[in-house]
Amino acid sequence: MTSSDHLKAFFSAWMTHDAGKMAAFYADAALMEDPTLDQPREGRAAIERYYREMFSALEHPKHELVDHAARGNRIWFEWTFGSGGARQPRVSYHGVSIQTLEEGLVVHDAAFWSPRD
Numbered sequence: 001m002t003s004s005d006h007l008k009a010f011f012s013a014w015m016t017h018d019a020g021k022m023a024a025f026y027a028d029a030a031l032m033e034d035p036t037l038d039q040p041r042e043g044r045a046a047i048e049r050y051y052r053e054m055f056s057a058l059e060h061p062k063h064e065l066v067d068h069a070a071r072g073n074r075i076w077f078e079w080t081f082g083s084g085g086a087r088q089p090r091v092s093y094h095g096v097s098i099q100t101l102e103e104g105l106v107v108h109d110a111a112f113w114s115p116r117d
Helices: 003-014 018-021 044-057
Strands: 028-035 062-071 073-084 089-100 105-112
Touching: 003 018, 003 062, 003 073, 018 044, 028 044
Parallel strands: 028 105
Antiparallel strands: 062 073, 073 089, 089 105
16 A cells, blocks of 8 residues: 555544544554644554544534655655634644555554644
């Protein structure tokens, strides 16, 4: 699978808001880092819980790929993210993530962005 194919599938799955579909992209011992997390999420089960909690807390979440680059088993990608609009004010963010893949699964996922309090 090419980096473009991986990201197309990843963002398509994200837009279903299905935590199980998202967790399937990660290796059993994957590590996820995000500025909103007090500590990294370790393992597919913890990452699935993260997605389940996030999707249930957000109103109309939308995540879009802007651009990407790849070399070897690493993919750098720029994205936008937004939620809210009906019950909550609409917020939007812009960031970059780096994923490292092994055997087609994400083993490390690090997001870089500035969340608002």
